[in-house]
Amino acid sequence: MRKSSRKTTPRVGFVSLGCPKALVDSERVLTQLRAEGYATSASYRDADLVIVNTCGFIDAAVEESLDAIGEALAENGKVIVTGCLGAKDGMVRSAHPSVLAVTGPHDTDAVMRAVHDHLKRPHDPYTDLVPPQGVRLTPRHYAYLKISEGCNHRCSFCIIPSLRGDLVSRPLGEVMQEAERLVDAGVRELLVISQDTSAYGVDIKYRTGFWNGRPMKTRLTELARALGDLPGAPWLRLHYVYPYPHVDELIPLMAEGRLLPYLDIPFQHASARILKRMKRPANAENVLERIAAWRRICPELAIRSTFIVGFPGETEAEFGELLDFLDEAQLDRVGCFAYSPVDGAAANELDGAVAEELKEERRARFMHAQARISRARLEAKVGRRLRVLVDTVEEGGAKARSTADAPEIDGVVHVRHARKLQAGEFAEVLIEKSDEHDLYGRVA
Numbered sequence: 004m005r006k007s008s009r010k011t012t013p014r015v016g017f018v019s020l021g022c023p024k025a026l027v028d029s030e031r032v033l034t035q036l037r038a039e040g041y042a043t044s045a046s047y048r049d050a051d052l053v054i055v056n057t058c059g060f061i062d063a064a065v066e067e068s069l070d071a072i073g074e075a076l077a078e079n080g081k082v083i084v085t086g087c088l089g090a091k092d093g094m095v096r097s098a099h100p101s102v103l104a105v106t107g108p109h110d111t112d113a114v115m116r117a118v119h120d121h122l123k124r125p126h127d128p129y130t131d132l133v134p135p136q137g138v139r140l141t142p143r144h145y146a147y148l149k150i151s152e153g154c155n156h157r158c159s160f161c162i163i164p165s166l167r168g169d170l171v172s173r174p175l176g177e178v179m180q181e182a183e184r185l186v187d188a189g190v191r192e193l194l195v196i197s198q199d200t201s202a203y204g205v206d207i208k209y210r211t212g213f214w215n216g217r218p219m220k221t222r223l224t225e226l227a228r229a230l231g232d233l234p235g236a237p238w239l240r241l242h243y244v245y246p247y248p249h250v251d252e253l254i255p256l257m258a259e260g261r262l263l264p265y266l267d268i269p270f271q272h273a274s275a276r277i278l279k280r281m282k283r284p285a286n287a288e289n290v291l292e293r294i295a296a297w298r299r300i301c302p303e304l305a306i307r308s309t310f311i312v313g314f315p316g317e318t319e320a321e322f323g324e325l326l327d328f329l330d331e332a333q334l335d336r337v338g339c340f341a342y343s344p345v346d347g348a349a350a351n352e353l354d355g356a357v358a359e360e361l362k363e364e365r366r367a368r369f370m371h372a373q374a375r376i377s378r379a380r381l382e383a384k385v386g387r388r389l390r391v392l393v394d395t396v397e398e399g400g401a402k403a404r405s406t407a408d409a410p411e412i413d414g415v416v417h418v419r420h421a422r423k424l425q426a427g428e429f430a431e432v433l434i435e436k437s438d439e440h441d442l443y444g445r446v447a
């Protein structure tokens with residue numbers, strides 16, 4: 004009798020925690036597992052072993068990761084740990100001494116070596132069953148495209164460089180090939196990610212690479228131009244862009260429609276003194292003027308940013324500077340965190356800790372101010388026709404996103420009369436109303 008494939012195919016359970024960069028690492032490991040003939044399991048019980056891709060960014064993420072490892076050990080018993088927390092081997096092993104292996108982030112080879120050590124590789128590699136775009140955890144119509152790993156900066160509140168190392172840019176041809184495969188497989192929106200997208204190519208001195216037989220510098224502007232020329236005109240959205248001078252070169256590409264008019268720029272603060280204490284790669288000088296100039300070239304530009312309030316030493320006046328900046332910058336989407344010390348971060352040594360209640364109070368005041376701005380900016384879109392990408396269609400309506408909305412982090416466009424729409428399709432929507440986060444409309 005033929006054995007069922009359930010019995011013969013080794014199965015791996017996978018838990019993926021953390022940010023989009025960690026998600027891409029998970030996709031790579033899952034792709035490799037599938038390429039080698041392993042199956043994935045939806046439950047701990049059916050898995051022969053479990054891989055937990057962890058996050059170590061803030062204390063809450065560390066706790067969540069350690070809990071996930073504990074749960075996988077209790078339910079399955081055989082666990083391989085990878086990801087950012089994996090860089091802290093000692094911490095993982097002291098909490099969970101029985102894990103099979105611990106590897107650091109973006110190290111597919113090390114994860115696969117650990118899998119091979121504990122779960123025999125299947126005879127038939129099933130290579131032909133792996134889709135050319137790899138295994139992805141995002142919906143079919145959008146995908147993250149990681150262009151580099153690590154970061155050359157040393158922001159005092161951040162431990163990412165110690166977890167993920169210095170900047171390593173992926174070869175331009177490799178990034179382009181991956182983007183082309185994704186678009187061929189039906190992806191309509193590419194989200195470019197890294198720790199520091201603007202720095203792409205700095206580590207290899209903007210070395211000349213090749214794409215379609217043409218020499219091209221490994222540099223963000225050139226990459227964005229090439230991605231913008233991909234057949235099928237997918238949406239191309241840039242995340243984690245620091246406002247280095249050459250970012251100005253991207254704005255005309257947005258005005259021409261080759262790139263989405265969207266910039267995710269983590270400004271973090273507006274006070275020059277606080278930015279210095281944060282050791283941020285770019286300071287606030289000229290930022291307001293540059294934003295105004297960008298909007299003159301590309302009026303559709305949507306800017307998303309994140310800020311930290313209550314950073315050690317932040318005075319009431321400096322917080323006030325931040326509120327003034329917010330008022331003038333009129334950003335579209337904003338996230339705000341009350342400063343929380345991360346184990347191992349240089350900022351922990353700074354004097355002037357801000358009391359918890361004060362941090363929370365400042366965060367609330369900040370969010371209140373931004374809510375007003377956000378509401379007004381969305382209200383200004385009422386009556387306009389916007390091109391949207393449909394994410395989901397349910398009875399009674401669809402959820403879609405305009406060029407100003409990145410998945411998961413920004414708002415959405417709720418579309419009524421959407422019965423004929425399908426997920427992954429572009430549509431024109433007439434905007435009828437708005438609130439603080441979202442837009443509402445009908446198919447135009």
Ligand code: SF4
Nearest residue numbers: 154156158161163198
């Ligand atoms: S730029 Fe700063 S915050 Fe961003 S990853 Fe690098 S060190 Fe961390």
